[in-house]
Amino acid sequence: MKHNSQHPPKFFLKFFRWFCHPKLQKYIEGDLMELYDERLRQKGKRKADLKFVIDVLLLFRPSIIKPAEGYHHLNEYGMLKNYFKISIRTIWKHKVFSFINIFGLAVAMSICMLIILMLADQHRYDQFHGKRDRIYRILTKIPKSLKPNASSPFPLASAMKSDYSIVEDATHLVPGVGGDAVYEQRSAEMRGFFADQSFFNVFSFELEKGNKDKALTSPNAMIISTEIAHILFKDEEPIGKTVEFTNRGLSHLVKDGESTPTYWGTYTITGVIDHQKQKSHIKFGVLISASTITSLHADEKIRDMSDNWSEYSNCYTYVLLHPENTPEDLTRALGEIVAHKYTNAAELKGLKLIGQPLPAITPGIFVGNPISFSLPIEVYYFLSFLAFAIMLSAGVNYTNLSTARALTRAKEIGVRKVTGAKRKDLIYQFLSESILIAFLAMILAMILLQFMKPAFRGLWVNQYLNFELPENISVYFYFVLFTLLVGLLAGIYPAFRLSKLQPILAIQKKESSFSKKLGMQKFLSVSQFIISLFFITTSILIYNQFKHHLSIDYGFNAKPIVNIKLQGNDYTKVSNELSKLPGVISISASDYLPATGTQNGTALKIVGSEKDYLSLTVLVTDEKFADNFALKIVAGKNLPAFNQAADRFILVNESAVNKFGYQHPSEIVGQLMEQYNTGETFEVIGVIKDFRFRMPSEQEAIAPLMIYDRPASLRYANVKIAAANRSQTLAKIEDTWKRIDPVHLLDCQFYDEQLAETNQGLVDIVSIIGCFAFLAILIACLGLLGMATYTTERRIKEIGIRKVMGAENRAIIWLLSKGFLKMLALSIIVGAPVSYFVNNFWLQYFPNRVDFGIGTVLFGIFILMFLGLITIGSQTWRASKGNPADTLRME
Amino acid sequence: MIQQQSLGEFEELVLLLVAALHDEAYGVAILENLEAKLKKKVNISAVHVALKRIEDKGFVKSRFGGITEDRGGRRKKFYVITALGKKMLDNQYALRTSIYQQIPKISFG
Numbered sequence A: 001m002k003h004n005s006q007h008p009p010k011f012f013l014k015f016f017r018w019f020c021h022p023k024l025q026k027y028i029e030g031d032l033m034e035l036y037d038e039r040l041r042q043k044g045k046r047k048a049d050l051k052f053v054i055d056v057l058l059l060f061r062p063s064i065i066k067p068a069e070g071y072h073h074l075n076e077y078g079m080l081k082n083y084f085k086i087s088i089r090t091i092w093k094h095k096v097f098s099f100i101n102i103f104g105l106a107v108a109m110s111i112c113m114l115i116i117l118m119l120a121d122q123h124r125y126d127q128f129h130g131k132r133d134r135i136y137r138i139l140t141k142i143p144k145s146l147k148p149n150a151s152s153p154f155p156l157a158s159a160m161k162s163d164y165s166i167v168e169d170a171t172h173l174v175p176g177v178g179g180d181a182v183y184e185q186r187s188a189e190m191r192g193f194f195a196d197q198s199f200f201n202v203f204s205f206e207l208e209k210g211n212k213d214k215a216l217t218s219p220n221a222m223i224i225s226t227e228i229a230h231i232l233f234k235d236e237e238p239i240g241k242t243v244e245f246t247n248r249g250l251s252h253l254v255k256d257g258e259s260t261p262t263y264w265g266t267y268t269i270t271g272v273i274d275h276q277k278q279k280s281h282i283k284f285g286v287l288i289s290a291s292t293i294t295s296l297h298a299d300e301k302i303r304d305m306s307d308n309w310s311e312y313s314n315c316y317t318y319v320l321l322h323p324e325n326t327p328e329d330l331t332r333a334l335g336e337i338v339a340h341k342y343t344n345a346a347e348l349k350g351l352k353l354i355g356q357p358l359p360a361i362t363p364g365i366f367v368g369n370p371i372s373f374s375l376p377i378e379v380y381y382f383l384s385f386l387a388f389a390i391m392l393s394a395g396v397n398y399t400n401l402s403t404a405r406a407l408t409r410a411k412e413i414g415v416r417k418v419t420g421a422k423r424k425d426l427i428y429q430f431l432s433e434s435i436l437i438a439f440l441a442m443i444l445a446m447i448l449l450q451f452m453k454p455a456f457r458g459l460w461v462n463q464y465l466n467f468e469l470p471e472n473i474s475v476y477f478y479f480v481l482f483t484l485l486v487g488l489l490a491g492i493y494p495a496f497r498l499s500k501l502q503p504i505l506a507i508q509k510k511e512s513s514f515s516k517k518l519g520m521q522k523f524l525s526v527s528q529f530i531i532s533l534f535f536i537t538t539s540i541l542i543y544n545q546f547k548h549h550l551s552i553d554y555g556f557n558a559k560p561i562v563n564i565k566l567q568g569n570d571y572t573k574v575s576n577e578l579s580k581l582p583g584v585i586s587i588s589a590s591d592y593l594p595a596t597g598t599q600n601g602t603a604l605k606i607v608g609s610e611k612d613y614l615s616l617t618v619l620v621t622d623e624k625f626a627d628n629f630a631l632k633i634v635a636g637k638n639l640p641a642f643n644q645a646a647d648r649f650i651l652v653n654e655s656a657v658n659k660f661g662y663q664h665p666s667e668i669v670g671q672l673m674e675q676y677n678t679g680e681t682f683e684v685i686g687v688i689k690d691f692r693f694r695m696p697s698e699q700e701a702i703a704p705l706m707i708y709d710r711p712a713s714l715r716y717a718n719v720k721i722a723a724a725n726r727s728q729t730l731a732k733i734e735d736t737w738k739r740i741d742p743v744h745l746l747d748c749q750f751y752d753e754q755l756a757e758t759n760q761g762l763v764d765i766v767s768i769i770g771c772f773a774f775l776a777i778l779i780a781c782l783g784l785l786g787m788a789t790y791t792t793e794r795r796i797k798e799i800g801i802r803k804v805m806g807a808e809n810r811a812i813i814w815l816l817s818k819g820f821l822k823m824l825a826l827s828i829i830v831g832a833p834v835s836y837f838v839n840n841f842w843l844q845y846f847p848n849r850v851d852f853g854i855g856t857v858l859f860g861i862f863i864l865m866f867l868g869l870i871t872i873g874s875q876t877w878r879a880s881k882g883n884p885a886d887t888l889r890m891e
Numbered sequence B: 001m002i003q004q005q006s007l008g009e010f011e012e013l014v015l016l017l018v019a020a021l022h023d024e025a026y027g028v029a030i031l032e033n034l035e036a037k038l039k040k041k042v043n044i045s046a047v048h049v050a051l052k053r054i055e056d057k058g059f060v061k062s063r064f065g066g067i068t069e070d071r072g073g074r075r076k077k078f079y080v081i082t083a084l085g086k087k088m089l090d091n092q093y094a095l096r097t098s099i100y101q102q103i104p105k106i107s108f109g
Helices: A010-019 A022-043 A045-059 A075-093 A095-123 A156-163 A198-202 A226-233 A292-298 A327-342 A377-407 A410-418 A423-457 A473-499 A503-508 A519-550 A571-579 A654-659 A726-740 A751-757 A760-794 A796-804 A809-843 A854-881 A884-889 B009-020 B027-038 B044-056 B083-101
Strands: A135-141 A167-183 A186-195 A221-225 A242-247 A262-273 A286-289 A316-321 A352-357 A561-565 A584-590 A600-606 A614-620 A633-636 A649-653 A672-675 A681-688 A705-708 A716-721 A748-750 B060-064 B077-081
Touching: A010 A022, A010 A045, A022 A045, A022 B027, A022 B044, A045 B044, A075 A095, A075 A423, A095 A377, A095 A423, A095 A473, A095 A760, A135 A327, A156 A167, A156 A316, A156 A327, A167 A198, A167 A226, A167 A286, A186 A226, A198 A316, A221 A226, A226 A262, A262 A286, A316 A327, A327 A352, A377 A423, A377 A473, A377 A519, A377 A760, A410 A423, A410 A503, A423 A473, A519 A760, A519 A809, A519 A854, A561 A726, A561 A751, A571 A584, A571 A716, A571 A726, A614 A654, A649 A654, A654 A681, A654 A705, A681 A705, A716 A726, A748 A751, A760 A796, A760 A809, A760 A854, A796 A809, A796 A854, A796 A884, A809 A854, B009 B027, B009 B044, B009 B077, B009 B083, B027 B044, B044 B060, B077 B083
Parallel strands: A186 A286, A221 A262, A614 A705, A649 A681
Antiparallel strands: A135 A316, A135 A352, A167 A186, A167 A242, A167 A316, A221 A286, A242 A262, A561 A716, A561 A748, A584 A716, A600 A614, A600 A672, A633 A681, A649 A705, A672 A681, B060 B077
16 A cells, blocks of 8 residues: 555544445545545645544434434334334324323322432532542541541641641641621621641632631631621722631631631731632631630630640641552551550540541531531431331332233233244343333423422521532433433343243233232232331321420420520620510520520539439529510529629529429428539529420420529620510611611520520421322322222223113222222231331430320321222222223224 | 425535536545635535535535545545436526516616
8 A cells, every 4th residue: 555654543444334324334445545635645634534533523424324224224213213112102092191100100200300300419518629539537536436637636636737747738727717897897707717828738728819828827817708898898809908806716617606706906908719619618708827726725715735635636637648558557646646645545535536538528428526517428318218118118019010010911022922033032122121210200390490400499497508509511411310210120020020921821812920910019019008008107296296396395485485696795785774664574694595506514422422423414594584585483583693602603493493303392492512623613593493494305304503693794685575566676676776786686586486496406307208109109109009090900891891780980999999998908007106106216315205195196107098098999880880892882 | 306406595506516527526626616706715614514415415526536646545526417417407407597587678777
């Protein structure tokens, strides 16, 4: 050959040879080569190559491309096309069955898709870190707690960095930054962490503005989020501006919790970060350079933790390993540190430090003291399990209905076999049918999903979780994969079952083995109904439990109380101003709101007693608290108004009286108590009636409580307002608040609403389980409908003859329903005890539980029976009503 | 019957060239002639598609030429016009002429 070195681009030549019709390929290729050589001579290789590529691409058109039927192997595509056509025709011919199948599958699939979306959403977290495969978060696991803590000791990061060569870099985030920054009369509330410069080396966060190499090096440097930058600086350039920062001890995690405001000095803004663009489990409004810590604890504004190994809850450590080191090296290093630091610490014996890879954080295992809220992987397992149950149920419908219809399709199968179809071919045919149905269901499911997404986002818990649930190509890829799987699994049993049919039997229409032996179908249907019954009972039970919690008697009167967050303002001033308003009956104060989830603890013992310290919950209130909440003092006196001499007086509740071993409340009055750790002595001045200060879902028995007055710790004003003109009173309170504190917005809520809100978690569970129950029963009834329709259709002639012979409608309905009723009865016999015992089992661990009697189960059974009977009845009724002349005429 | 068979403009041009190049008509030859006559660039793929179409319609038939060195041992496919194709061209020509003759004698310009 003459042009060995000069040939057109190989890839495109191969491509051309691949797509071109074999009959045309040789000589078109000849023409292409001739042109190529000519151009090569005239215009050079590059131009010729380019023209060649263009020619090849332009030849890629229908009349030149080889037909997909295949040139040599005619059969496969043709058969597939035929399967497809037959499937479409079958779907179209049996509209009711197809609808039941597609709709049932679609409903179940939409649930599964939602979970896929949730998981996909979680997997988008922390994807932008360039070194993410080498980043580990250090968890602390202490033996007495079941779950590890996300936090770790403060000195760990620096110890890892200096002592271990496997660690390339380490950084830690120290919570405790939470307060207000003020810039030219504008104030913004911010929560965040202290961080060192290694933060930007370990993670790949990018700054919207500012230089990330220097942003955290100098003391009093501050990085803020774009939202906060906008509040503080509007359109001004934030970099280099200084702000005044007052720390209020706001937690990075929860809405509540604050301490006495402390002025922390001025800070220079060195960076602005946009969290929208960088989805991470680390969320913050502000980062303050870690070098600031030194000066802050020099001024005694924060504690020095630089050598505190015993506290593990106030720091989040992240290490970056060298590329050549493995997680095992990290585990070994952490083991060494533990051996070195904790062998002599009696309290923390058995403490373990665990490296958790960054990609395993969201979605990840359940950890205590998290850096941000996310749904732990266990919840996904649970939801997936529920979704799986629903999916299984829908799949079973398909399997059941397809298998039951075998008889109708027996002729088709017989003819196919006689004309030479092998069993394999029939299996392919049925599988392609089920996959087609699954894909149709997928389209419907995606429409349903659009309705479910907003409903899901509306759940209470989602205000903490920030699910965005975007749909993108990779998610669709998983949808398709999932659909294929569903189609395959649903179709595999009918495919094997139907393809086994003997052609001779099929054509002779002998009602051989399989029409009578519907054992498998019955078993599957029964299990569907058992699952449905279980879901129904559970959702009724949880709903009852929820109502029970709402109506629970807290022992105090929350209805007229409005709680106002003091937000750092002096309580005396607020109380003085507000009590002047008409409509305000009385005002008291507390450090947190009882029964909304917060509580502080301490331990006391009777002075001089040999007994152990008794753990108590501590509540700080002023002297008006008891009156304001209508709490009775059962013995002794109420707290006196605060003064230095009176700060040793405490109130205890009746439960504490019992726990301290006194029979009667009056016996404890005047008793001196010694506090654990501080050794402070208190005198019990009175006994307050028991009331609930924990959430109903937390504890049943009322625990011991002590109440004392520390004006500096008061965080909430509890304003009791008159029932009349509540909205006017509220408006006046707001006006007054604006005068007292022009910086912060009024944060007030009705106490009864706040109490109800603590039960929102249950509402979510009711909605989710209720939704699953609804779907389970819907799908089970659809399946039942399909079976009933099929049976009545098959027996339509028999019914006609019976009617001609004089059978009554009632007798016919009974005849047709008998089988299904047996199935329903069986599922109730099995399902009712199962749902009773399983629900009773978990209810045992639930405080303040509602009575779970036979009534709930009976109600569940009633719903199941009702829906089941309507389903069967609709079909059998129709069949029995039919005129025998119509059904018997056509033969 | 012939009236129902359609012939696109480009197809007609290719068919004309096949007829004109009698027995020497193959892809590249047609392409080059077309480019010379039309005085614009034509793509080889367009020629092949047109050839395939008119062959399917029965206006041309083809035969393979001998193996030649300069095409890397690949044959040429030569096209010859069929009687049907010739008739089609005649009809087209007649049709156009007859309509052309109906143009009134008006002087333009």
